[in-house]
């Protein structure tokens with residue numbers, strides 16, 4: 673499987689075309705057939721975008737998992753089996769957060785909670801491309817990258833713990849000679865949720 677890395681962001685791996693177009697279409701049909709939450713609907717009603725959670729459910733407000741170990745759904749098993757060999761993390765992935773970004777929606781720069789989530793985070797991108805910016809914690813270094821549809825981003829080590837990542841609300845983004853007109857984007861974040869409360873002081877992301 674071809675993998676791209678970025679010397680400035682150690683621990684980041686990008687797998688372009690991790691899934692095929694038909695797999696993307698089937699996955700979107702599955703997700704759109706399931707109930708969305710966020711935007712006033714629990715378990716995370718405060719989120720300003722639509723989300724779904726599968727497997728172990730995490731509450732950002734209560735800063736902890738709010739279900740015990742629900743199994744991951746059948747439609748995710750093949751994907752998860754393909755992710756497992758890409759990490760040295762011992763704990764098995766037990767949660768999927770699905771985020772929908774309509775034009776004008778993004779995600780604030782954040783480090784995924786260090787105490788709530790395991791040391792490898794996977795993000796599978798569907799539909800619209802977008803720019804994700806990595807800001808090194810404690811410096812002004814900032815590295816924008818394009819998340820292409822059907823690509824898989826793997827964050828571990830410094831990329832996971834030493835950089836904030838975020839997506840702007842911009843309707844149009846430019847990076848080098850690339851111009852992206854943002855359309856609907858859906859991503860699946862696969863993580864291991866560590867049992868017990870999030871121990872950080874800051875808001876848990």
Ligand SMILES: O=C(O)CCC(=O)C(=O)O
Pocket residue numbers: 769771779784795796797819837859861877
């Ligand atoms: O949408 C994405 O690709 C990233 C989502 C994210 O950063 C997260 O769920 O923590």
Ligand SMILES: [Fe+2]
Pocket residue numbers: 782783784837
């Ligand atoms: Fe994140």
